[in-house]
Amino acid sequence: MRIAHISDLHALDLTGASPLRFFSKRFFGWLNLLRKRRAAHPTELLDALCADLGQQPLDHVVVTGDLTNLSLPSEFRRARQALDSLSFGPKAVTAIPGNHDVYVWGAYFGRTFEKHLLPYAQSDGAPEHELPTWPIVRKRQGVAIIGCSTALPSPVPLADGWLGGRQLRRLEEALDSTRDHFRLLLIHHPPLPQHLDVLRALRDRGRLHKLLRRVGCNLVLHGHEHRDLRGTLEGPQGPIPVIGAGSATYNHPLADRRARYNIYTVSDPGPTAPFTIEQRVYNPTTRTFAPAPTP
Numbered sequence: 001m002r003i004a005h006i007s008d009l010h011a012l013d014l015t016g017a018s019p020l021r022f023f024s025k026r027f028f029g030w031l032n033l034l035r036k037r038r039a040a041h042p043t044e045l046l047d048a049l050c051a052d053l054g055q056q057p058l059d060h061v062v063v064t065g066d067l068t069n070l071s072l073p074s075e076f077r078r079a080r081q082a083l084d085s086l087s088f089g090p091k092a093v094t095a096i097p098g099n100h101d102v103y104v105w106g107a108y109f110g111r112t113f114e115k116h117l118l119p120y121a122q123s124d125g126a127p128e129h130e131l132p133t134w135p136i137v138r139k140r141q142g143v144a145i146i147g148c149s150t151a152l153p154s155p156v157p158l159a160d161g162w163l164g165g166r167q168l169r170r171l172e173e174a175l176d177s178t179r180d181h182f183r184l185l186l187i188h189h190p191p192l193p194q195h196l197d198v199l200r201a202l203r204d205r206g207r208l209h210k211l212l213r214r215v216g217c218n219l220v221l222h223g224h225e226h227r228d229l230r231g232t233l234e235g236p237q238g239p240i241p242v243i244g245a246g247s248a249t250y251n252h253p254l255a256d257r258r259a260r261y262n263i264y265t266v267s268d269p270g271p272t273a274p275f276t277i278e279q280r281v282y283n284p285t286t287r288t289f290a291p292a293p294t295p
């Protein structure tokens, strides 16, 4: 089972965006977009990413949030178009939201992410048009993919996240009922205590840590920080690996921050299956992704 982990696509498309939409937190986001983000996540890089994914032998792709910048409908359409362009199909691609996908309360209550990305964010067996209840659970070839939402609109300059009591209870049930699988947990905000930036933190991470100590998990994947991060959390049978992927579309001058994604190979998936990691990094000279140079 080969699974690509991509994150923080930040698809940009302001087509048809009404100025009225910017009388909100989006105004500050829009200024940031014009100042930095437009060049930071160019759409050519999103196209190069999709082309590269299409050339890899993969069984599944997971996307850990921030598919957009300002959660505008035009940006969701652009992100959806990118996922639709992959040949794998929605059953083989799983997406969860990040804080940029619920940038304003209208997107949160309007469930804009869920409406635009529904085929990529549905639990197995869910009715076709029913919006997801988080976490979602999808079982594929011995791997249980469990996707959370930590996305919450927060005032400038916060970019924090929250799971909430109800979701944590459902998450414990989901992890408990999939113990016979390789359990892969997707979450946008980093759950590791050492990656705590008070403005960008997962607020109820302590409750998640306790939950994982009780029920365990094989691997936790996250995004949000636009950099490679690695650590562990305590589990009932030993440490649980927690791996953050850099942004898959980041046009950063520093080589170690440049657009990248990871591919996990889970051999003989099951509750104790080992896995290996490969990384592919964007090369601005060739404008293609290639295996990360060995350190």
Ligand SMILES: [Fe+2]
Pocket: 008, 010, 066, 098, 100, 224, 225, 226
């Ligand atoms: Fe992001």
Ligand SMILES: [Fe+2]
Pocket: 066, 098, 099, 100, 159, 188, 223, 224, 225
């Ligand atoms: Fe984020």
